[in-house]
Amino acid sequence: MTILSLHNVSKRFGALTVTDDVTFDVPRGQALGIIGPNGAGKSTLFNLITGNIRADAGRIDFLGRDVTRDPAMKRVQAGVGRSFQIPQPFEKLTVFENLATAASFGRRLPERAVTAACLDILEQTELMRRANTPAGQLSLLERKRLELARAMATGPQLLLLDEIAGGLTEGECQALVATIRAIHAQGTTIIWIEHVLHALNAVVERLLVLDFGRVIGIGEPAAIMASKEVREIYLGIEI
Numbered sequence: 001m002t003i004l005s006l007h008n009v010s011k012r013f014g015a016l017t018v019t020d021d022v023t024f025d026v027p028r029g030q031a032l033g034i035i036g037p038n039g040a041g042k043s044t045l046f047n048l049i050t051g052n053i054r055a056d057a058g059r060i061d062f063l064g065r066d067v068t069r070d071p072a073m074k075r076v077q078a079g080v081g082r083s084f085q086i087p088q089p090f091e092k093l094t095v096f097e098n099l100a101t102a103a104s105f106g107r108r109l110p111e112r113a114v115t116a117a118c119l120d121i122l123e124q125t126e127l128m129r130r131a132n133t134p135a136g137q138l139s140l141l142e143r144k145r146l147e148l149a150r151a152m153a154t155g156p157q158l159l160l161l162d163e164i165a166g167g168l169t170e171g172e173c174q175a176l177v178a179t180i181r182a183i184h185a186q187g188t189t190i191i192w193i194e195h196v197l198h199a200l201n202a203v204v205e206r207l208l209v210l211d212f213g214r215v216i217g218i219g220e221p222a223a224i225m226a227s228k229e230v231r232e233i234y235l236g237i238e239i
């Protein structure tokens with residue numbers, strides 16, 4: 001079953017076409033990676049899927065329903081969860097309070113259920129021992145974990161991760177990858193934008209390549225990375 005479909009979606013900022021006639025499907029349960037040079041339009045694609053910006057043309061279906069005109073809040077409640085490239089926690093709130101805020105925003109749950117859901121996510125994201133620490137005191141890896149946890153707290157069926165591995169050491173990156181793999185193994189569909197290709201390749205089953213807002217390839221990661229067009233874009237970068 002398809003969880004998300006984009007049909008001929010386009011977006012312009014002034015004279016700049018940032019999303020150019022993008023069409024693709026994501027089957028439920030899949031992990032899809034999105035790669036492409038800086039400015040290719042990757043984050044814009046996420047903003048279109050979450051409803052943070054509106055498409056100029058085309059249609060977006062989520063769980064079989066046309067959500068193209070739905071506001072962001074409605075899409076969160078329908079099951080679209082998202083982490084941001086730059087973590088945006090409430091610095092003075094504790095890790096638990098940050099999660100509880102995200103959980104009550106994303107799901108209409110009674111307070112006890114919110115607490116249970118948050119405890120589950122703290123366990124999954126290895127933040128339990130930091131539950132009562134203000135977000136502002138976390139290490140970079142913990143901030144990334146909190147960003148992931150906040151996205152999970154909204155109860156997503158589709159989890160969008162925006163460059164969550166950036167800036168981590170190799171060891172930290174592997175630790176975060178293990179957590180994301182475990183979340184995926186439990187059935188959450190993931191779309192992950194990432195420049196750290198080996199992290200991406202440890203999780204995703206399919207890769208989409210974006211360049212100047214256009215999809216220039218989508219398919220099995222090894223085949224995509226071997227294609228001439230992709231190698232040209234990444235010329236000089238070790239992949």
Ligand SMILES: Nc1ncnc2c1ncn2[C@@H]1O[C@H](COP(=O)(O)OP(=O)(O)OP(=O)(O)O)[C@@H](O)[C@H]1O
Pocket residue numbers: 013018036037038039040041042043044045
């Ligand atoms: N709100 C906006 N108004 C005008 N231009 C924008 C806006 N948002 C993004 N852009 C432009 O659209 C283009 C694509 O940006 P986007 O952030 O989607 O790229 P990206 O692939 O995510 O890049 P990066 O890998 O650097 O994060 C860039 O040229 C950017 O400057």
